[in-house]
Amino acid sequence: MSDLIKEIEKRKTFGIISHPDAGKTTLTEKLLLFGGAIQEAGAVKSNKIKKGATSDFMEIERQRGISVATSVLAFEYKGYKINILDTPGHKDFAEDTYRTLTAVDSVIVVIDVAKGVEEQTEKLVKVCRMRNIPMLVFINKLDREGKDAFDLLDEVEQKLGLRVVPLSLPIGMGVDFQGIYNIWENNIQLFLEEKKQKVGEAIKFNDINDSSIDEVIGTKAAQNLREELELIQSVYPEFSREEYMNGDLQPVFFGSALNNFGVRELLDAFIEIAPMPQPKESETRMVKPEESTFTGFVFKIHANMDPKHRDRLAFVKIVSGTFKRNENYLLVREGKKMKFSSPNAFFADKKEVVDESFPGDIVGLHDTGSFRIGDTLTGGEKISFKGIPSFSPEHFRYINNNDPLKAKQLAKGIDQLMDEGVAQLFTLEMNNRKIIGTVGALQYEVIQYRLEHEYGAKCTYEPLSMHKACWVEADEKSEEYKEFARLKQRFLARDKYNQLVFLADSSFTIHMTQEKFPNVKLHFISEFKHV
Numbered sequence: 121m122s123d124l125i126k127e128i129e130k131r132k133t134f135g136i137i138s139h140p141d142a143g144k145t146t147l148t149e150k151l152l153l154f155g156g157a158i159q160e161a162g163a164v165k166s167n168k169i170k171k172g173a174t175s176d177f178m179e180i181e182r183q184r185g186i187s188v189a190t191s192v193l194a195f196e197y198k199g200y201k202i203n204i205l206d207t208p209g210h211k212d213f214a215e216d217t218y219r220t221l222t223a224v225d226s227v228i229v230v231i232d233v234a235k236g237v238e239e240q241t242e243k244l245v246k247v248c249r250m251r252n253i254p255m256l257v258f259i260n261k262l263d264r265e266g267k268d269a270f271d272l273l274d275e276v277e278q279k280l281g282l283r284v285v286p287l288s289l290p291i292g293m294g295v296d297f298q299g300i301y302n303i304w305e306n307n308i309q310l311f312l313e314e315k316k317q318k319v320g321e322a323i324k325f326n327d328i329n330d331s332s333i334d335e336v337i338g339t340k341a342a343q344n345l346r347e348e349l350e351l352i353q354s355v356y357p358e359f360s361r362e363e364y365m366n367g368d369l370q371p372v373f374f375g376s377a378l379n380n381f382g383v384r385e386l387l388d389a390f391i392e393i394a395p396m397p398q399p400k401e402s403e404t405r406m407v408k409p410e411e412s413t414f415t416g417f418v419f420k421i422h423a424n425m426d427p428k429h430r431d432r433l434a435f436v437k438i439v440s441g442t443f444k445r446n447e448n449y450l451l452v453r454e455g456k457k458m459k460f461s462s463p464n465a466f467f468a469d470k471k472e473v474v475d476e477s478f479p480g481d482i483v484g485l486h487d488t489g490s491f492r493i494g495d496t497l498t499g500g501e502k503i504s505f506k507g508i509p510s511f512s513p514e515h516f517r518y519i520n521n522n523d524p525l526k527a528k529q530l531a532k533g534i535d536q537l538m539d540e541g542v543a544q545l546f547t548l549e550m551n552n553r554k555i556i557g558t559v560g561a562l563q564y565e566v567i568q569y570r571l572e573h574e575y576g577a578k579c580t581y582e583p584l585s586m587h588k589a590c591w592v593e594a595d596e597k598s599e600e601y602k603e604f605a606r607l608k609q610r611f612l613a614r615d616k617y618n619q620l621v622f623l624a625d626s627s628f629t630i631h632m633t634q635e636k637f638p639n640v641k642l643h644f645i646s647e648f649k650h651v
Contacts (some may be wrong), residue, residue, distance in 0.1 A: 124442060124478065128409050131480035132394045133203040133437075135220055137248075138230035139238035143260040147230055147377040148204055152195055154387055192435060192482045194465055200391050203482055219493065219541065221247055223419040223437035225480065226254040226394045228386075229280075229370075230377075233259055233266030233293070237279040245280045252367035254395055257284065258386055263376040265294035270351070273372060282370045285359045286352055288385055290374045291341055298337050300374060300382045301345055303352070304359075304389045309381070310336065361393050397480035400439045402496070402503040407440050409479035413499035414441035414449065416483075418491050421540045432536060433464065433484040434491040441499060443477045452496045452504055460485050492617075493541045512644040513544055513557025516586040516623070517564060522578035533575030537567055538616050546589065546613035546621055555613065555623070556581075557589055587627060589613075590642035592620040604637045 138144045193204045205220050221227070227248050231237060248255055259272055267275070269290055276284055287304040290297065299310040306328075328349055334342040363369035371389065375382020397409040400417075407415050420435040436443075443449075448457045464484035465474045477483045485491070496504045521530050534554070538545045543558040558564060564581060571577045592612075594601040605612065611623045622642060624630045630642060 124412070125410055127442075127478040128480065129396050130199065131201050131203065131397055131478065132226070132391060133205075133224055133397060133480040133482070134226045134228060134390075134394060135205040135224040136228045136230060137221075137241070137244040139232070139235070139240040142230045142232040142235070142238070142241070143377045144230045147228070147258065147260065147383065148193065150377050150380055150383045151202075151204060151387055152193060153380070154197060154384055192484075194481070197387065198391060201481075202391070203480060205482070218247055219419050221251065221253065222417075223435075223482065224253065225396070225398045226256065228390070229255055229257045231257060231259050231272070231276065233261045233272065233374075234264055236267055236272060236275050242279060245282070249281065249367065254364050254367055255282070255370045256364075256386070256390060256394070257282070257370055257372040258377075258382075259372060259374045260377050262290050262293055262300075262374055262381065263297050263379050269293075269348070269374065273356075276370075276372065283357070283363075283368060284370050284372045285356045286374075287359065287371045287389055288373045288375070288382060289345065289348055289352070291337055291345055296341075297376075298341060300385060301349070302385045303349070304385065308333070308336065309385065364393060365395055397439075400505055402505050404503050407503070407505075409440050411440040412442075413501065414443050415439045415496065415498045415501070415503065415505075416443065417497070417505040418493055418495040421487065421491060421493060432487040432489070432539070434487045434495075436483050436485055436497060438477055438479050438481050438483065439505070440479055443481075443483060445473070445475045449497045450500050450502075451490060452498060452502055453492070454490065456490075458490065458497075462486060489539070492539065512588045512590065513559060514588075515558050515561050515564070516555055516584045516589075518582040518584055519554050519556050520580045520582060522580050526577045529575045530571065530577035530579060533571045533577050534567075535616075537570060543567060544589070545616050546623065549612045549614065550609055555584060557586075586623050586625055588624050588630065588644060589615075590622045590624055590630060590644060591615075592622050593641040593643060594637075594639060598639065600637055600639050604633075604640045608633070 136144045136148055195202055195204075205224055221244075229241060229245060229248075231241065245255070257276060259269075266272075269286075273284055273286060276282055287302075289301045289303060290299075291301055291308070292298045299308055301308050328346055333345075337345070357363075357369065359371060360369060364371060371393070373382055373386045373389070375386060377383055399406050399408045401407075402415075416436045416438045418434045418436055422433050422435070443463065445463055446459055446461055448459050450456070451458055462473045463477065464486075465472055465477065465481070474483065494505075519534070521527055523530075534545060534556075537543070543556050543563050546555040546557060547553070548555065556564070556567065558567075568579060568581075571579055594604070608622060611625075613621045613623055615621050622633070624633070624642075633640070634642060
């Protein structure tokens with residue numbers, strides 16, 4: 121048992137969230153660089169360097185320079201096992217990000233120094249605050265001209281509703297950027313222009329009034345730094361780990377991920393303060409990591425991570441106990457036992473088979489179609505974990521087959537992509553036409569691209585003006601339901617799990633329907649239903 125606790129204490133599992141283009145994937149790369157997982161980071165920005173980012177493994181991500189799928193990466197650093205979930209920033213892939221947040225114990229929020237707090241950051245931070253996830257803020261791109269450090273701290277407090285405490289400070293910015301003063305460790309790390317892809321040395325100072333600081337960074341910058349530090353001591357609270365863990369206080373670090381700056385400070389402080397794997401609420405009880413029996417849940421499914429093998433992987437976050445290879449585990453929803461001969465640990469698209477994994481780890485299980493998002497796996501106990509959100513789509517389109525000879529491939533492709541939770545499929549009751557509903561319009565492009573490149577099937581879309589998909593809960597034998605079904609038959613469909621869905625063309629229609637048929641309940645489900 122003590123071995124299990126040792127393993128739990130070694131683990132830190134966190135997500136990186138931000139608005140697109142704030143430098144989330146670049147930061148992930150640099151964290152891996154410090155962990156010795158990659159020797160030199162691939163530049164995300166420059167198209168001249170053909171080395172893609174390690175965490176963007178889908179072809180479409182490399183073409184567009186954005187992340188469209190959450191990737192899982194793990195590395196060792198100073199005796200800790202660190203699991204990173206790099207999430208998509210783009211709002212059209214928000215659903216994947218929201219689900220990923222159910223699998224992390226803490227979060228790093230990345231903010232662009234020039235743009236400040238952006239819309240998608242606000243939404244994601246809101247989700248983290250609802251769950252009291254401990255957050256750490258990294259203000260990125262200091263090598264560019266941007267907003268004043270204190271203005272940014274105010275903006276973070278006001279727009280995100282956070283209570284911040286700076287644990288590092290920039291010395292200058294943009295052209296005048298000289299380095300970072302690390303409040304957490306009392307040292308200065310200087311910025312050496314020529315060492316962009318490698319890591320610079322930190323210079324330690326025990327006393328901020330040390331005159332050698334003036335020699336290193338110049339009298340004016342040193343004076344400025346002393347004033348700013350004085351201001352921080354008088355205005356901001358002292359860092360308290362307890363408040364950070366409760367989600368009531370957020371430490372802030374400054375740096376430039378592209379130039380490797382301030383990243384080590386962030387990582388060193390992170391491993392000291394970030395939480396180890398936390399207990400998780402199930403529908404019946406709270407499950408603690410140190411329990412001896414295994415439990416875990418599926419928060420993501422990804423088809424075709426390796427196009428040569430057409431494999432589907434279910435990403436499972438381990439909540440308690442030890443997961444062992446070749447042991448029988450219960451898939452609670454189906455009540456059936458399963459064993460896994462090659463569970464994977466991740467390094468972006470590289471995978472290795474692991475014999476055992478511990479709470480906080482993410483394992484990939486090869487899946488032949490048994491898993492759904494939100495499924496619970498246990499050592500035998502019948503429990504289900506709560507809180508895997510699914511949203512009513514906001515965009516709807518008919519999907520048509522472009523090549524009648526490839527109907528089978530198209531059906532299989534749609535089926536597998538829908539299992540990943542990238543979108544939702546509805547089949548109209550009246551004529552069996554298929555409709556795809558998504559949270560964001562860019563998903564259609566991704567679906568079309570993946571169907572063609574991974575399944576060899578081509579599809580086209582037809583626009584469909586719909587407002588919401590509502591899941592119907594009613595007594596199907598009642599007269600009221602029969603009347604509802606007769607009047608609304610043109611708008612009734614079945615989802616992938618054969619649940620009845622009412623496609624409403626406006627909020628007015630939903631309102632009128634609920635008034636007319638009070639016993640027919642309409643849901644914009646926020647969690648995957650287990651049927």
